[in-house]
Amino acid sequence: MSVEQPLLAGVELGGTKCVCLLASGPDDIREQVRIDTTTPAETLAAIREVLARWHAHHGFAAIGVASFGPLELDPRSAQYGCIVNTSKPLWSGADILAPLRTFGVSIGFDTDVNGAALAEGRWGGARGLDSYAYITVGTGVGVGSVVRGLTVRGLGHSEAGHLRIPRMAGQSWAGVCPFHGDCVEGLASGPAIQARAGRPGDQLEASDPAWDEVVHALGALLHNLVLTVAPQRILMGGGVVSGRPFLLPRVRSALVESLGGYGVAQGVTDADTGFVTAPALGDRAGPLGAIALAQDAVTQAI
Secondary structure, eight states, X not given: OOOOOOOEEEEEEOSSEEEEEEEEETTEEEEEEEEEOOOHHHHHHHHHHHHHHHHHHTOOSEEEEEEOSXXXXXXXSTTTTBBOSOSSTTOTTOBSSGGGGGGOSEEEEEEHHHHHHHHHHHHSTTTTOSSEXXXXXXXXXXXXXXXXXXXXXSSSBOOGGGOBOOOOTTOOOOOSBTTTBSBHHHHHSHHHHHHHHSSOGGGSOTTOTHHHHHHHHHHHHHHHHHHHXXXXXXXXXXXXXXXXXXXXXXXXHHHHHHHTTOXXXXXXXXXXXXXXXXXXXXXXXXXXXXXXXXXXXHHHHO
């Protein structure tokens, strides 16, 4: 006899929009609400209003919050639940969890990409794996790494999208990252492509040379992930990658060339292995990631 899953509230807080989800899982979604991400006061008040209505009418067992960052994820810190040192105006120091604690339920909290990675492992393209990486390439470059079923944490959380990488020969463009200039995000994100090419990526042909540096940067990112996190699979999506079928094969080839046959390279050379592939959940990965975090909060509270 199947056990009925508890109803959960999920909050995916992104840099441009927030998605609130009332669900017990991907096959039982009761309601979804989209909220524009404006100022912390406006956005967090709107999120709390949605959850308050759900709590009054339905109840929920836990809340999962998958947020853009960087975040303070150490429960021992006085800044736990806050965004720290972000480039998004007004959001540095914003306390994401404070308005949600009054509901009196457990709260799961992690980055948006870590949440999406957990969702892909639970219901999507990484099912059956215990170590894998999820990458989104859009306004920024976010990387969620899962090792033995747990998202990577330590001093903080993984920010592999800001890794410094070798540049293509002859390239000296400064990049757009306000913190690091020519890190992966500074070279391969949507804003980087527009700044480098003079127009957005959706206006560029597949043969445009602007893609060469994007492919190089993403291939170098994957090289570093393979040799540090040792994922069994890498899922790559986001606005820059989605809808451009030429891009993933090029990035996969760049990874193979970069590894140069070293170590585990044999396991990533064959496209049929699906080592580098698109996420299975598509744009549902983020909101469902918040539900996955809420599920974990319920489990940890037992």
